[in-house]
Amino acid sequence: MQTPDSRQRNAMGQVLLACVPGLLCLLWLQGWGVLFNLLLCSATALTCEAVSLYLRGHPIRPFLSDGSALVSAVLLAIALPTLAPWWLPMTAVLVAITLGKHAFGGVGRNPFNPAMLGYAFVLLSFPLQMTHWPTGNLQLTDSLSLVFGDGTQIDAWAGPTVLDVLRHNRSLTLDELFASNPSFGNLGGRTSEWLNLAFLLGGIFLLQRRVFSWHAPAGLLGALLFVSLLCWNGSGSDSHGSPLLHLFSGSTMLAAFFIATEPVSGPRLPLARLLFGIGCGLLIYLIRTWGSYPDGTAFAVLLMNLGAPALDRLAARRQALTS
Incomplete structure (x- = not known):
């Protein structure tokens, strides 16, 4: 196994820096639970990474740095509910690092996005804890009680996401939902619309720094915009939501700029990356609208990870025909 070079470390550092606006926004909107998630995920990730490297006989320091x-820890800290019990983020990171990365040979060899594999595992295993988010910014003592206590008060402090409310709505129009439900904001979720703007800002920074190409983000956002516009049936009670609601709710911008752009588990060629992003965008909408889960980013990315080699072969064949 080759040790990571300075270019890779620089790219990971810039990704972490681009996450700062979203983390600060999440901390402002949802309080102390974000910090707890970040500390638990980071500590668990570094510990699992060091232990896995030691057991595999590889040098710890260059890979740990x-x-x-x-990056996987920060993405999970952002994606997981901020008042989940302490063992939930630790379990997600444990699966991400040990099974998502080192079980396949370590960094550079993982066929699946490690963070999304960890997220999908806890979503399937602990659905109740994964579908409830805080309804407000709680005090430090209340947050500590929920995160490190027995978790029995979670229903008193948390509620479903905007996408979940929309999926289960049967009687109210979209206008009535936005007017009557405090979790709705101006474009999408009251919290998620600001988070999506923050991660859009971070994504633009990464594009400007050329950490990754535009293909996967443009494919994901373009496909999601197109299919949500195509299937938008107005603001009635059976509406699937407007294109703006889908773009600025859930984890859309995080998925487009920080998850679908993961270089190892995604395709290598530009056309393949564009197709990868398009596939992710279509699957996210399908899962949000007709699936069993309100967002669907993790499952969309993992499914497209399976098709990444085929997309690279298709792009290479097309490139050979046109050259």
Whole structure:
């Protein structure tokens, strides 16, 4: 196994820096639970990374400093509910690092996005804890009680996401939902619309720094915009939501700029990356609208990870025909 070079460490550092606006926004909107998630995920990721490297007989320091484990930890800290019990983020990170990365040979060899594999595992295993988010910014003592206590008060402090409310709505129009439900904001979720704007800002920074190409983000956002516009049936009670609601709710911008752009589990060629993003965008909408889960980013990305080699072969064949 080759040790990570300075270019990879620099790219991971810039990704972490681009997450700062979203983390600050999440901390402002949802309080102390974000910090607890971040600390638990980071500590678990570094510990699992060090232990896995030691057991596999690889040098610990160069791989521990490459930043990939911390990137997975930060993405999970952002994606997981901020008042989940302490063992939930630790379990997600444990699965992400040990099974998602080292079980396949370590960094550079994982066929699946490690963070999304960990997220999908806890979503399937602990659905109740994964579908409830805080309804407000709680005090430090209340947050500590929920995160490190027995978790029995979670229903008193948390509620479903905007996408979940929309999926289960049967009687109210979209206008009535926005007017009557405090979790709705101006474009999408009251919290998620600001988070999506923050991650859009971070994504633009990464594009400007050329950490990744535009293909996967443009494919994901373009496909999601197109299919949500195509299937938008107005603001009635059976509406699937407007294109703006889908773009600025859930984890859309996080998925487009920080998850679908993961270089190892995604395709290599530009056309393949564009197709990868398009597939992710279509699957996210399908799962949000007709699936069993309100967002669907993790499952969409993992399914497209399976098709990444085929997309690269298709793009290479097309490139050979046109050259």
